[in-house]
Amino acid sequence: MENPQLIPKATIISLPLVTLTYVLPTLAGLASVGNWENWTTDGATGGVGYSTVLTENIGPYMGLFFCVVAIASNLAIFNSQIASGSRGFFVLSDANLFSRFMSKVSKNKGVPYVSILVYSAVTILLLKYDFTALVLLEVAFSLGTYALVALSLLRIRKKIPLEQRDKALFKVPGGKLGLKYCGYTPAAAAAFVMLINGTDYFLGGIMLLPLAVVFYIFFKKCYGGFYKENPVLYPINPATGLAAGDIVRIGVFGLFVGVYSMISVPFLRWYEGGWGPEYYAQTYGTGFLSDFDCMLNILLIYGIVMTLVGAAVFAVGRKKDHCLAKELVS
Numbered sequence: 478m479e480n481p482q483l484i485p486k487a488t489i490i491s492l493p494l495v496t497l498t499y500v501l502p503t504l505a506g507l508a509s510v511g512n513w514e515n516w517t518t519d520g521a522t523g524g525v526g527y528s529t530v531l532t533e534n535i536g537p538y539m540g541l542f543f544c545v546v547a548i549a550s551n552l553a554i555f556n557s558q559i560a561s562g563s564r565g566f567f568v569l570s571d572a573n574l575f576s577r578f579m580s581k582v583s584k585n586k587g588v589p590y591v592s593i594l595v596y597s598a599v600t601i602l603l604l605k606y607d608f609t610a611l612v613l614l615e616v617a618f619s620l621g622t623y624a625l626v627a628l629s630l631l632r633i634r635k636k637i638p639l640e641q642r643d644k645a646l647f648k649v650p651g652g653k654l655g656l657k658y659c660g661y662t663p664a665a666a667a668a669f670v671m672l673i674n675g676t677d678y679f680l681g682g683i684m685l686l687p688l689a690v691v692f693y694i695f696f697k698k699c700y701g702g703f704y705k706e707n708p709v710l711y712p713i714n715p716a717t718g719l720a721a722g723d724i725v726r727i728g729v730f731g732l733f734v735g736v737y738s739m740i741s742v743p744f745l746r747w748y749e750g751g752w753g754p755e756y757y758a759q760t761y762g763t764g765f766l767s768d769f770d771c772m773l774n775i776l777l778i779y780g781i782v783m784t785l786v787g788a789a790v791f792a793v794g795r796k797k798d799h800c801l802a803k804e805l806v807s
């Protein structure tokens with residue numbers, strides 16, 4: 478990337494602007510119509526919202542205008558989501574962890590059009606499902622991705638010495654303290670946000686996270702990964718068929734998920750214990766999601782199992798990769 482130092486400059490300008498576009502209209506709306514306790518995004522309930530502000534102060538026709546603007550705004554957000562989300566397919570394909578077909582780009586603009594079309598098609602198929610189910614599927618993986626992106630910064634900067642870094646790399650201000658802040662803070666925030674997102678969402682999300690390992694193993698064995706491009710730099714462990722160190726990393730992942738799940742139990746009992754049982758019983762009616770205590774028990778059992786499995790896999794990985802390291806040295 479040419480001149481990556483534009484990133485912090487753009488952030489300094491864009492973040493206040495984005496914040497003000499939310500804060501100022503809300504403050505103006507509250508000042509003009511009041512009734513802050515009745516503000517809602519659900520117009521069907523008869524509450525107060527931005528559309529109410531426009532219709533009461535300007536005229537009924539502004540309600541239609543606001544509807545058109547809201548649709549255009551959401552389409553723009555969705556368009557950017559497709560553009561950014563499709564890059565995941567493209568990068569996986571480029572890393573030999575997915576079909577090469579997904580890395581095709583347009584000749585003129587270099588747009589990964591195949592990934593965008595596939596992403597759009599999957600979105601259309603998912604439209605018929607309940608929004609809550611989609612949130613359960615997405616939130617955990619999205620937050621996990623954000624955390625890994627932040628933590629990978631620390632890993633990359635530790636792996637690549639300063640004198641070997643390309644000048645095109647983005648420079649994090651603040652020295653080592655600033656680097657750790659940019660790495661650990663977003664990861665901690667993602668972990669905390671997942672916890673306060675609701676016991677139902679947390680339970681569904683953390684139980685789906687191991688699917689990432691399953692898919693990785695499947696695509697690694699199918700497409701080869703980085704080993705296919707550089708077998709010397711990224712050797713395969715013949716005992717596992719995975720990259721050197723993968724079993725250890727999978728073990729660490731299992732340990733993290735298990736401990737995180739167990740820690741969530743006392744936190745969620747404190748955070749939602751006063752209102753959780755009644756809320757989930759009213760929201761779901763029947764099933765384990767309607768039973769707050771049942772969900773916490775499942776999280777505890779799941780955490781214990783994942784911790785034990787993670788520790789076992791980690792021990793096996795240390796032994797297998799240690800043998801591989803000896804073979805590479807010899």
